[in-house]
Amino acid sequence: MKNVSIRIAGANGDGVESSGALIMKVASKSGLHVFGYRGYQSIIRGGHVWYQVRLGDEKLYSHGKDIDILIALNQESIKYQKSHLGKNAIVIYDPSKVNTDEIEGKGFRLVKIPLLDIAIKVSGDPIMRNVAAIGATLKFVGIDLEVFKGVVKDMWLRKGEKVVKDNIDIATTAYNYEGVSTVFGINGDGKQRYTMDGNTAFSIGTFAGGCKFYSAYPMTPASGILHWYAAHQNKGVLFKQTEDELAAMNMAVGASVGGVRAMCGTSGGGFSLMVEGLGFAGMVEAPVVVVDSQRTGPSTGLPTKTEQADLLFVMHASQGEFPRIVVAPRSVEECLAIGAEVFNLAERYQCPVLVLLDLYLSERIESIDGFNVDPVTIDRGKLVTSNTTGERFKRYEITEDGISPRGIPGNPGTEFIAPSDEHNEYGDLISDSLSGIDEYVELRRQMHAKRMRKIETMLKNEKIFVPEISDPSAEYFLVTFGSTTEPVEEAAKILSERGMKVGVISFNYIMPMDSDKTRSMLQGKKLIDVECNYTAQLAQVIKTNTGIEIKNRILRYDGEAVTGDDLAESAEEVIKNFKG
Amino acid sequence: MATINVNPKPTYASTNKHVWCPGCGDYGVFAGITKAITDLGLDRSKVAIVSGIGCSSAMPHAFSTYGIHSLHGRLVPVATGLKLANDELTVIGTGGDGDGYGIGVGHLVHAARRNIDMTYVVMNNEIYGLTTGQASPTSFIGAKTKSTPFGSIETPENPLAVAISSGATYVARAFSGEPAHMADMIKNGIQHKGFSIIDVFSPCVTFNNFNTYDWYRSRVYKLEGTGHDASNKIKALEKAIETDTNAWEKVPIGLFYKEDRPTYSSLDMTEKNGPLVKQPMPTKDVVKEIMEEYR
Numbered sequence: 001m002k003n004v005s006i007r008i009a010g011a012n013g014d015g016v017e018s019s020g021a022l023i024m025k026v027a028s029k030s031g032l033h034v035f036g037y038r039g040y041q042s043i044i045r046g047g048h049v050w051y052q053v054r055l056g057d058e059k060l061y062s063h064g065k066d067i068d069i070l071i072a073l074n075q076e077s078i079k080y081q082k083s084h085l086g087k088n089a090i091v092i093y094d095p096s097k098v099n100t101d102e103i104e105g106k107g108f109r110l111v112k113i114p115l116l117d118i119a120i121k122v123s124g125d126p127i128m129r130n131v132a133a134i135g136a137t138l139k140f141v142g143i144d145l146e147v148f149k150g151v152v153k154d155m156w157l158r159k160g161e162k163v164v165k166d167n168i169d170i171a172t173t174a175y176n177y178e179g180v181s182t183v184f185g186i187n188g189d190g191k192q193r194y195t196m197d198g199n200t201a202f203s204i205g206t207f208a209g210g211c212k213f214y215s216a217y218p219m220t221p222a223s224g225i226l227h228w229y230a231a232h233q234n235k236g237v238l239f240k241q242t243e244d245e246l247a248a249m250n251m252a253v254g255a256s257v258g259g260v261r262a263m264c265g266t267s268g269g270g271f272s273l274m275v276e277g278l279g280f281a282g283m284v285e286a287p288v289v290v291v292d293s294q295r296t297g298p299s300t301g302l303p304t305k306t307e308q309a310d311l312l313f314v315m316h317a318s319q320g321e322f323p324r325i326v327v328a329p330r331s332v333e334e335c336l337a338i339g340a341e342v343f344n345l346a347e348r349y350q351c352p353v354l355v356l357l358d359l360y361l362s363e364r365i366e367s368i369d370g371f372n373v374d375p376v377t378i379d380r381g382k383l384v385t386s387n388t389t390g391e392r393f394k395r396y397e398i399t400e401d402g403i404s405p406r407g408i409p410g411n412p413g414t415e416f417i418a419p420s421d422e423h424n425e426y427g428d429l430i431s432d433s434l435s436g437i438d439e440y441v442e443l444r445r446q447m448h449a450k451r452m453r454k455i456e457t458m459l460k461n462e463k464i465f466v467p468e469i470s471d472p473s474a475e476y477f478l479v480t481f482g483s484t485t486e487p488v489e490e491a492a493k494i495l496s497e498r499g500m501k502v503g504v505i506s507f508n509y510i511m512p513m514d515s516d517k518t519r520s521m522l523q524g525k526k527l528i529d530v531e532c533n534y535t536a537q538l539a540q541v542i543k544t545n546t547g548i549e550i551k552n553r554i555l556r557y558d559g560e561a562v563t564g565d566d567l568a569e570s571a572e573e574v575i576k577n578f579k580g
Numbered sequence: 581m582a583t584i585n586v587n588p589k590p591t592y593a594s595t596n597k598h599v600w601c602p603g604c605g606d607y608g609v610f611a612g613i614t615k616a617i618t619d620l621g622l623d624r625s626k627v628a629i630v631s632g633i634g635c636s637s638a639m640p641h642a643f644s645t646y647g648i649h650s651l652h653g654r655l656v657p658v659a660t661g662l663k664l665a666n667d668e669l670t671v672i673g674t675g676g677d678g679d680g681y682g683i684g685v686g687h688l689v690h691a692a693r694r695n696i697d698m699t700y701v702v703m704n705n706e707i708y709g710l711t712t713g714q715a716s717p718t719s720f721i722g723a724k725t726k727s728t729p730f731g732s733i734e735t736p737e738n739p740l741a742v743a744i745s746s747g748a749t750y751v752a753r754a755f756s757g758e759p760a761h762m763a764d765m766i767k768n769g770i771q772h773k774g775f776s777i778i779d780v781f782s783p784c785v786t787f788n789n790f791n792t793y794d795w796y797r798s799r800v801y802k803l804e805g806t807g808h809d810a811s812n813k814i815k816a817l818e819k820a821i822e823t824d825t826n827a828w829e830k831v832p833i834g835l836f837y838k839e840d841r842p843t844y845s846s847l848d849m850t851e852k853n854g855p856l857v858k859q860p861m862p863t864k865d866v867v868k869e870i871m872e873e874y875r
Contacts, residue, residue: 208862251661255661260857
């Protein structure tokens with residue numbers, strides 16, 4: 001596989017992100033696979049930000065550890081990025097802005113282009129220097145300038161011919177500039193793929209799955225979902241920005257009891273506020289979907305950095321016990337598929353479904369082949385729209401599978417109360433004057449057991465609660481979940497190319513876990529746990545469910561997104577010193 | 581789907597035993613809500629009573645309508661979500677002063693400014709009853725409670741002033757000792773399109789021996805007939821803060837403020853097309869079209 005990692009670095013407000021997006025768009029149009037990731041700070045102007053775009057002729061699983069091409073928009077970009085430069089890296093810079101003394105004579109190819117000068121001469125607009133840098137980059141990668149011209153026309157024609165011409169002239173000048181030549185020569189297959197980030201994919205997936213209501217308070221890195229739903233209100237969904245996450249959660253429960261597919265989303269800090277409402281949803285058996293896009297914690301932590309440290313939190317959030325499903329999509333593509341399925345699970349089992357994303361998945365951009373929406377079905381479970389028996393409706397009827405018929409306010413005959421207190425089959429309280437009386441002690445036992453039985457039912461009826469194994473004949477297995485899966489798959493591939501037999505066992509649905517099937521998959525294998533937290537939370541969950549302790553671990557908690565090559569190095573080290 | 585009621589002559593009461601202490605003001609509120617919805621002839625399957633936590637929050641269980649008995653302080657967002665899901669429902673919030681003016685007061689402000697079309701009846705007894713008698717946000721300075729054994733040193737909240745200045749479009753006060761007047765306030769609140777709040781003095785006969793029926797009876801007077809102009813926001817605020825300036829010598833009840841302003845649902849671009857719950861799931865073609873935006 002041929003691939004190249006390009007990093008654009010500068011200050012907030014320099015157009016770093018839009019430049020990365022443009023490169024990805026052009027590359028994608030030329031049929032290359034792309035993977036984008038943004039390194040940014042909790043600051044609106046200034047600071048040091050970068051955008052890494054990796055382009056390849058095969059599917060990419062991470063943004064790549066080492067930089068092949070650096071576009072250094074300011075001096076800090078040299079200072080902070082020099083340690084990330086790969087062997088023979090190309091550094092594109094404007095000598096009027098950037099001095100490269102500190103990286104001279106280290107084998108890097110330093111390409112001096114008067115970016116600002118070119119931009120101002122053609123357009124008079126200094127920000128267009130980025131277009132010059134992109135022009136040169138395209139030449140180094142080996143992308144035909146004609147593709148760029150087409151993209152620019154699509155994007156900017158509405159702003160007038162001059163804007164398009166300026167873009168093309170500036171890019172062309174840099175493309176043909178002295179010292180700029182094709183180095184990587186990566187050819188696309190001409191296939192037009194879709195490119196999007198995880199938040200967008202999850203939004204589209206849940207939309208396709210019938211989400212009608214999304215309530216949220218802005219919080220990085222979940223805000224992308226908020227922006228998507230806000231922008232698509234004209235498609236028959238109701239988006240509600242709330243005063244806080246307490247309201248976001250409780251509105252979603254209210255809407256869910258009201259009969260619509262309702263979701264709320266946030267990051268860990270906001271999820272902390274949602275916890276009480278989550279338990280409420282568990283008690284009234286409201287099918288809600290709750291998204292926690294994790295960032296580096298605890299507390300405010302690193303708002304613009306990633307982590308997978310909320311796993312145990314979402315699994316155990318709230319007092320008391322109730323059934324819940326916890327799922328961590330493993331890729332942008334899976335955000336679409338799982339997004340389309342979560343409401344079916346929520347409504348089938350009348351329980352909250354918790355979706356664990358993280359900054360690395362929410363904000364990574366991947367090219368994907370597509371989303372097959374045709375097989376998406378809507379299963380509303382035991383929804384009852386009328387009751388003409390004349391008997392009072394038992395919303396919380398004790399059933400063998402634990403799932404009760406569900407009525408919707410507004411429909412005749414299915415009237416009930418949804419109470420956060422313990423209740424009987426009708427929803428009448430047994431918490432106040434009846435609690436502790438023998439008959440109601442027994443009823444409490446039965447009501448709680450009814451709810452909890454849904455866990456057995458879902459384990460029996462669904463095939464999703466086991467991890468996936470990539471290559472059962474491998475000698476070592478990297479065990480992981482969620483967003484870290486793709487970099488881990490890349491690492492396994494790199495190690496296999498080096499002659500090691502390394503497979504991957506990855507989890508998306510984590511709770512409940514089919515203990516027997518998971519145990520028989522893991523048993524007797526040489527396992528290496530890979531996750532982005534300090535306490536090996538997935539390994540803890542595996543141990544609790546299967547009794548298997550994974551002693552070999554690669555744990556990251558520096559906030560930075562892992563890459564395949566980076567994990568391969570660590571895994572090689574662990575394999576060398578493997579603890580039996 | 582046909583909307584034939586199972587029970588053609590709706591009786592709104594459930595068969596549940598009431599949980600309130602003998603003499604509790606909340607019985608009066610139950611009677612007031614019952615009279616209001618009976619007078620309006622509402623279909624009980626189209627009524628949802630949403631409460632928080634506290635003595636007064638047992639209210640949904642007294643009715644045979646739909647209901648949600650939610651969390652302490654969260655009845656307003658739960659009711660908002662339910663109303664946004666189905667604009668055809670008559671949503672009545674029933675809670676107490678601790679619930680609505682203490683732990684949940686943040687939501688009150690936002691539901692008011694959004695003008696969510698719901699009716700919020702707050703049974704205000706200036707005490708925490710279900711937790712056996714601690715000071716509430718409306719307890720008076722000097723009130724001796726279990727949490728203020730030496731007398732409260734906090735100025736009580738003025739919920740009507742909060743509601744009016746937050747943008748509520750129907751703001752009234754009633755008293756459990758004046759049941760017919762209260763039923764009117766509630767009925768008018770239900771009929772009002774927008775966020776209606778009725779603060780009801782609902783005496784706690786067990787834990788508040790200061791703000792008693794007699795105490796109120798000797799103080800309340802009805803705004804109706806005083807020439808109060810409920811369409812004038814400044815005048816409404818003046819009336820709302822009257823008790824702050826006259827040491828509760830005279831206490832106005834009745835309609836303080838009323839304004840016609842479009843409801844949230846009438847402005848929301850999705851709800852404009854009818855109740856959300858009745859809107860179809862997206863077609864596969866719409867999803868495919870959206871996907872193309874990302875190619």
